[in-house]
Amino acid sequence: MQIVEIYDTTLRDGAQSEDVSFSVEDKLRIVQKLDELGLHYIEGGWPGANPKDITFFEEMKKIPLKSSKLVAFGATRKSRNKVSEDPNIKALAEAGTEVVTLFGKSWDLHVTEALGITLKKNLEIISDSIEYLRSQGKRVFYDAEHFFSGYLAKPDYALKTLEAAKRAGAECIILCDTNGGTMPWQLREALEVVQREIGGSLGIHTHNDSEMAVANALTAVEIGVTQVQGTMNGFGERCGNANLCSLLPNLKLKMKINCIADDQLKRLREVSHFVSEIANLPHNKHQPYVGDAAFAHKGGIHVHAVRKNAETYEHVAPSKVGNRQRVLISDNAGKSNLLEKAKEFRINLASDSPHLTEILEQLKEREHQGYQFEGAEGSFELMMKKALGKHKKFFNLVGFRVIVEKRKGSEETFCEATIMVEVGGQVEHTAATGNGPVNALDHALRKALEKFYPALSQVKLLDYKVRVLTASDGTGSKVRVLIESGDGEKNWGTVGVSENIIEASWQALVDSIEYKLLNS
Template sequence: MAMHIQLYDTTLRDGSQGEGVNFSVQDKLLITKMLDDLGFDFIEGGFAGSNEKDTEYFSRVQELDLKHAQICAFGMTRRRGVGPEEDAGLQAMLSTGTTCCTVVGKTWDLHVTEVLRVDLEENVAMIRDSVGFLKSQGRRVLYDAEHFFDGYKANPEYALETVLAAQDAGAEIIVCCDTNGGTLPDELAEIVTNVQKSVSIPLGIHCHNDCDVAVANSLRAVDAGAVQVQGTINGIGERCGNADLVSVAANLAIKKGQDVLQGGEGVKHLTELSRYVYELSNMNFRSNQPFVGRSAFAHKGGMHVHAVNRLASSYEHIDPELVGNERRVLVSELSGRSNIVAKTTKFRIDHDQELMKKILDRVVELENEGWQFEASEASFDLLVKKIAGTYEPKFRQIHYRVSVETAGQKEPLTEATVKLQIDGDGPIRHEVAEGDGPVNALDNALRKALIPTYGNLAGMHLVDYKVRVINSSEGTAARVRVVIESADEHDVWSTVGVSENVIEASWLALVDAIEFKLYKDEGEVGAPLEEAAASPE
């Protein structure tokens, strides 16, 4: 039978120690609610008493109606020479009001004598006293054995003495921490197996990713008998981060058949969870992140796509829907006819072999000039319509002009003028708008000209703007590629423009973004592209 493996999330504490990560109290509460909804067993809310933000979190989290997760307050063992009743750190853990406390103590004799600067016996007493005191106050106590693997390798007898002190004092689990992230899977599994023979309570695992094996180490620890895995969402954390609980959960549930996240129901929402945490932590998505990355099930090579068309499992280790992700077919100079067929199925033109060849030839030609459609699928959809002869522009450019004025201004003043003819032979609109830079000014002028006719453009906004020099050897005359990411309340799409003039490249991408929005709202582009690749013949 499947064994339930506890997932202990420390995104809000250990994850927040990652460079550039700074959660607000509201961020932490929102993440807590989502983790609980998905079925995480424990959520480490923060370091008790260390800062005002964590203190406020522990106060406000009690107002949440949590259905599943236990909130844990994190803290250290008592200070040397101070009784547990007088220790400020232990009192801070109690004051959080949580039912569960996670105590971290030293395992490595080097840290005991050189960092804490106490003798080995006093460190054991600090562990025993701290766990025992919290237990006597009615708290569940989890014991994190810091630097456990380094300590065990250096002095196994003393490492075992420390964890047995925690066990005897009432800890319900011993969590073996690879704090430096330097232990490899085979060695780690052997140590966990050996330790399990000496303790009578369950073991957990907490791995850092300094050797890029934190997930592998966590899985090996479970194989060796660990019943709890600690980590963070997306593996964020100090230095190289922690074990990524997204990959851990997916591997445990799908690959190993273990019971995690409410019988696996939460696994179906891992992609949503991953992206949610990225957004709240103000970090860029990792497109190649296993299971949940945007490229995790993306197929580019023509041979790959041909195989996926026939049998998805030939190039995918799982169905992407199992983790809430989706299959994507990319188009580039590496594409074959299978890519084009998969990407154009919604246009019902795949029976036209000559047209398929024209599209592929044009993609290869444009990418040779610097265009890139794998990251700009909206521009590709419009390109298909143009080659197929079904494209009718929603407006015609007569001219545009951008000016930047600095005379007498503290900040440059940017102004754009556009002159357009609406819907081919409709009214001519001539508008002027200012903006924070030339692209923003053009966007504002375009909206001013078009929204009176196309009111739905009011719900569209620009999300991201990227510029890349293609042929840098040409210096300031080099060709540039501009990719614009746009969104409305339903979708996100990307468009591309290429020119020696960065304003012209931006204009091309911006016009495509608007045209795509208008066609999308009419139902002519933007439908899911994965159905063709998902259906085996």
């Protein structure tokens, strides 16, 4: 059986992604999650490059890893320095890792233009940098930067750089598609030559500038490389790196390569979301395998078939990567969708129930008005329960008023909401301020109701989105408001639609509170 080792570079290459900035604490938390996932190597960063990475490697000396080996990354020595005195090489030697990854130039353009040295000098730099670190007891991987571009421009020289690395004792030579423009057939042609001319242990490191990073990495594995490098969620400079969240299940489930254990693969979605959360980025819901939409079904024909046999529209079982099947509700829905959602909501609804047609017609009419329930399943559950007579009204609105006031041009806008609600014959009248009219209304409503329903103190408004539905009407356009709420254990979405943004927000807020109370 072919053995493929997984090398994660989220903490170094992934951190070069636009909008991503990991603190030392972030990196320490992520490395422990990657270790739990069972990855063979985790590249921690460049210890000679910045104080953050220096601190990280010092902290990692206190944290034992169960499955993974921590790797320090850096460049070959500078041409003007003796290898034993080069600051970068010394930092790598002192980083406290068993394994070091060095990158060097394979493309003659970079040697002569970027480094400004001769081609022969570059070969010397590659050789003595690897030899020195080997003499310090390090296992050395060599990243052949820009290899495929270099091979395309000057194949003989690109191969000479690999020869220099191999002779110097590099344990694995990783071929890098640094600019991300190589096509799979070009990669295959070059890699087959490398196997024939250089041999030894080879790896692959691909970027996604032409949307080929995963395809190129899998092609390389098919040809015989033994190490695959990538990042969680495909984070990386420009368009990103090969996405390990796609590579891992493709290697294990499609190519039958036992790169990580079955129970570790089941944690893939969890780790993927964890990394996005630490990076403070929304998770890509359409990401294969681990995205919320990866196993979501919307069309009525699809849902009807999936209810009989999931294989009809799912290429793998979602549980294998820690995901789940979802049925979406929209005006494309059929009765199968509604029955599946009723089952999910633990609502007894028979396939011959007259309420089924009623709910379906109501759904299509609401979506025609501009409602959208794909991101507002809380509102849809309430709609189903109302149709079935299973809904309880927890309060009545007597009235509310929202004030938005700006006294001077230089001052911030002041927002206050006053509200009167009636619960069980008792009227509560209260007011609250907020950083906007909707925020003030949310505060006032929950302030009025928490006296009667203390569980509402757990509820937080997590996200608020406004979509203009009829832009041709200008400021009088109909808008859709989507709200995501959570109580620390569960998140739910609700929706409101109106020409008045406050009214649309009110609808979504009321649904959010009623959903919490109905499910408490």
